[in-house]
Amino acid sequence: QSALTQPRSVSGSPGQSVAISCTGTSSDVGGYNYVSWYQQHPGKAPKVMIYDVTKRPSGVPDRFSGSKSGNTASLTISGLQAEDEADYFCCSPAGPHIWVFGGGTKLSVL
Amino acid sequence: EVQLVESGGGLVKPGGSLTLSCAASGFNFNNAWMNWVRQAPGKGLEWVGRLKSKTDGGTTDFAAPVKGRFTISGDDSKNTIYLQMISLKIEDTAVYYCIKEGYWYMGVWGKGTTVTVSS
Numbered sequence: 001q002s003a004l005t006q007p008r009s010v011s012g013s014p015g016q017s018v019a020i021s022c023t024g025t026s027s028d029v030g031g032y033n034y035v036s037w038y039q040q041h042p043g044k045a046p047k048v049m050i051y052d053v054t055k056r057p058s059g060v061p062d063r064f065s066g067s068k069s070g071n072t073a074s075l076t077i078s079g080l081q082a083e084d085e086a087d088y089f090c091c092s093p094a095g096p097h098i099w100v101f102g103g104g105t106k107l108s109v110l
Numbered sequence: 111e112v113q114l115v116e117s118g119g120g121l122v123k124p125g126g127s128l129t130l131s132c133a134a135s136g137f138n139f140n141n142a143w144m145n146w147v148r149q150a151p152g153k154g155l156e157w158v159g160r161l162k163s164k165t166d167g168g169t170t171d172f173a174a175p176v177k178g179r180f181t182i183s184g185d186d187s188k189n190t191i192y193l194q195m196i197s198l199k200i201e202d203t204a205v206y207y208c209i210k211e212g213y214w215y216m217g218v219w220g221k222g223t224t225v226t227v228s229s
Contacts, residue, residue, distance in 0.1 A: 003154065034214035038155070045207060045222055046155065051215035089155050091216065097171040099145075099157040099216075 004029060004090055004102035011108040017078040020105045022090030023071060028100055030071035032093045037066060037075045040087045040104075049088075050075060077107070085109040112136040112218045114208045119223030122198055130193040130223055132208030139189040141165055143211040146182065146193050148204035149222075156204075160211065161191055175201075198227045 005023040012018040022029065022037075029035055035053045038046035048057055050066035053073060063079045073092070077084055090102040118130040132144070143166070146158040159172040161182040170182045179198075184191040193206065205222040212218075 032214075036215035038216065045219040046216070047219070048212070048215055048217060051212060091155075091157075093214065097160075098173060099160075101147075101155040101157060104154040 002100070004092060004100055006088075006090060006102040006105045008103075009106040009108065011110055012077075012080045013110050014080050014082065016080050017076060018080060018107065020075045020077075020088055020090075020107070022073040022075070022092075022102045024073075024092055024094075024100070025071055028071075028092040028094040029068065029073050029090075033068070034093050035066065035068055035073040036091045037064075038089045038091065039084075040089065042086075046089065080109050082109050112210060114210060114218060114220035116206065116208045116220045116223035119206065119225045121226045121228065123229055124198060124200055124227055126198050126227070127194070127196045128198065128225060129195070130206055130208075130225070132191045132193075132220060134189045134191070134208075134210065137210065139184075140186055144182075144184070144191045145209040145211050145216060147207045147209055147216065147219075148202075148225075149207070150201070150204045153204075158193070158206070195225075198225075200227050203227045 037050040039049050040046040053068045054066045065076045087104050089104045094100040113135045115133045122128050145160045181194045207222045208220040209216045210218040
């Protein structure tokens with residue numbers, strides 16, 4: 001199972017919006033409405049930011065939003081803040097019994 | 111508070127074996143689906159495997175690179191799951207995270223334990 005495709009890096013200035021894409025196939029992203037996104041700061045464990053394509057867990061700011069079209073999912077962060085600088089990973093089921101992650105995107109807040 | 115604490119990581123030679131533990135607290139362990147995800151140094155996340163709750167059959171699933179070499183088991187009396195790894199390869203070097211699965215997402219993560227496979 002191949003990893004989902006994410007851009008290696010994106011950047012934005014404080015207050016701006018950025019979008020991170022996650023491209024898969026009809027066997028994973030396109031076949032399930034269960035894409036999730038994870039934020040990871042250096043040396044820390046990942047934390048779920050979005051699940052079920054668009055849902056935010058309690059405590060995640062509404063600046064974070066998710067969407068999906070066909071085989072590509074996206075995470076949008078609006079009103080960028082310095083603490084948003086981190087690595088972001090998407091994840092999708094790739095069948096009833098396996099999961100696949102994206103390669104990760106480094107977000108820099110300039 | 112839901113908490114997962116991994117242990118058991120360390121340095122092992124290629125071909126060797128190691129068992130990781132994940133002690134869980136703060137939730138009904140008997141109904142939980144538990145996963146292991148790893149992250150090689152400077153790399154992305156890679157799903158390793160999953161143990162379904164006993165109430166859902168207690169079956170396991172594994173990623174292709176570890177199938178046949180890794181097994182996952184659980185001890186409900188200790189609220190602990192284990193990742194047993196044999197025939198370890200250099201490419202198994204990673205931080206291993208234990209995760210309580212939400213409904214179709216990786217809900218709560220432990221802090222991880224480091225496995226280094228090197229001669």
